Amino acid sequence: MPFDPVPNPFGPLQALRSLQAEFQRLLAEPGRGRSTHLAFALFQKEGSLLLRTPLPSVAAKDVSIEVDGNVLTLSGQYCAEPDEAAAIAHHVERPRGCFSRTLHLPFEVDPARVRARLERGVLEVELPHLQKCAPVKITVQPAGQG
Amino acid sequence: MRRPTPEKPSERARVRPRTDVFETPEALIVVADVPGADHDSVEVTLQEDVLTLRAQPVLRAPEGWQPAGAEFELPEYERSFRVTAEIDRDGLEAGIQDGRLRVVLRKRLPRSSRIEIQAR
Numbered sequence: 001m002p003f004d005p006v007p008n009p010f011g012p013l014q015a016l017r018s019l020q021a022e023f024q025r026l027l028a029e030p031g032r033g034r035s036t037h038l039a040f041a042l043f044q045k046e047g048s049l050l051l052r053t054p055l056p057s058v059a060a061k062d063v064s065i066e067v068d069g070n071v072l073t074l075s076g077q078y079c080a081e082p083d084e085a086a087a088i089a090h091h092v093e094r095p096r097g098c099f100s101r102t103l104h105l106p107f108e109v110d111p112a113r114v115r116a117r118l119e120r121g122v123l124e125v126e127l128p129h130l131q132k133c134a135p136v137k138i139t140v141q142p143a144g145q146g
Numbered sequence: 147m148r149r150p151t152p153e154k155p156s157e158r159a160r161v162r163p164r165t166d167v168f169e170t171p172e173a174l175i176v177v178a179d180v181p182g183a184d185h186d187s188v189e190v191t192l193q194e195d196v197l198t199l200r201a202q203p204v205l206r207a208p209e210g211w212q213p214a215g216a217e218f219e220l221p222e223y224e225r226s227f228r229v230t231a232e233i234d235r236d237g238l239e240a241g242i243q244d245g246r247l248r249v250v251l252r253k254r255l256p257r258s259s260r261i262e263i264q265a266r
Contacts, residue, residue, distance in 0.1 A: 020214065039218035043211035050211050054181035054218065056245030087168035087175060094164045094179050121181035121245015122205060122220075 038074065038101040049105065049127045056121035057094065063118060065125060067111040072127065075100035108132075159221040163199065163247075167227070174231060174251040181245035182220040190240045190249055192233070198226045199247060 043050040053074070055063065063076040077098050108130040115126040163178040180188065182203030189200040201223040207213060229251065237252030 041216035041218060042214040043208055044214040045211050049214070050208060054220070054245070056179035056181040057177075058244065087170045089166065089168055091165065091167035094166050094177065118244070120184050120203070120205075121179070124208070 037095075038099055040101075040103070047129050047131075049107075049129075051103075051125045051127065053123050054121060055099075055118065055123045058118070058121070058123075060118045063116075063123065065114065065116055067109045067114055067127070070105045070108045072103045072105060072109065072125075073100065074102075074123075074125070158202075159219070160224055161221045162225045163201070163223040165199075165225060165227075169231075171253075172255070173237075173253060174229065174233070176227065176249040176251070178223070178225065178247045178249075179245060180223050180242070180247050183223070183242060183245060183247070185242055188240075188242055188247055190238075190247070192229070192235065192238060192251070195229050195233075196226050197229050197249070197251070198224070199249070200224045201247065 038053050038055075041052045043052070051072070051074075055076070057079050058076055059079055062079065063074070066073040066075075075098065078095050080096070105127070110128045110130040113126075113128040117124055163180050165176060165178040168175040168177070176197065176199070178199055178201075180199075180201040180203065182205045183201035184203075187202045187204060189198075191198045191200075203220045203223075205220050231251075232254040234252045234254045237250075239250040239252075241248050
């Protein structure tokens with residue numbers, strides 16, 4: 001190709017492409033904010049992002065979700081098997097202790113509207129974009145008025 | 147526990163779930179992480195001396211949302227263990243909660259008999 005087309009920054013798809021590129025960058029950088037093996041799947045719709053991660057054997061009360069601007073921190077603790085103390089462990093593979101992962105999102109999150117649910121060992125967190133100001137419609141006055 | 151027919155059996159990876167095995171004087175306890183699975187998508191069998199755990203979790207994309215990248219897809223889970231202890235086949239228990247499958251295999255305890263000493 002002799003030249004690259006210049007993207008229109010005001011084009012209808014540009015914001016979507018930018019957001020998609022940011023998600024790909026987040027998922028492609030293995031070291032960024034990844035302190036454990038928590039794996040994420042992301043879904044999006046207008047004005048909101050949905051994060052899904054498997055958290056088997058974790059109780060809802062043991063999960064902590066913190067939002068600070070565009071930074072999301074997910075942390076918690078795996079449940080210990082109640083029988084462990086009185087039993088001999090022959091084979092141990094399941095994770096123990098704490099987990100944590102931080103994501104730097106390409107938008108600020110509205111913390112008041114964050115929703116999370118843990119079902120069948122899979123956590124889903126809905127992260128709405130923060131609307132800093134509602135759009136205002138301005139009426140153009142004809143000449144000679146006001 | 148019944149096993150549903152998979153929607154796309156050839157496209158899903160099959161992995162061994164992370165599993166713990168404990169033993170108490172009375173039982174063997176097998177605990178496996180199968181996130182996304184529920185009572186209807188899990189199968190536990192004990193055939194001869196082989197315990198097999200299978201799970202086919204069904205987790206669809208949320209309605210109205212577009213995928214924006216994924217580091218994981220829920221696979222099918224399958225794992226087998228050879229059980230060396232004598233198991234009471236009437237004392238098998240299995241339950242699933244929060245994506246954790248727990249199977250209890252009660253041991254067949256040796257019968258003890260008390261022998262009375264006869265006085266002469």
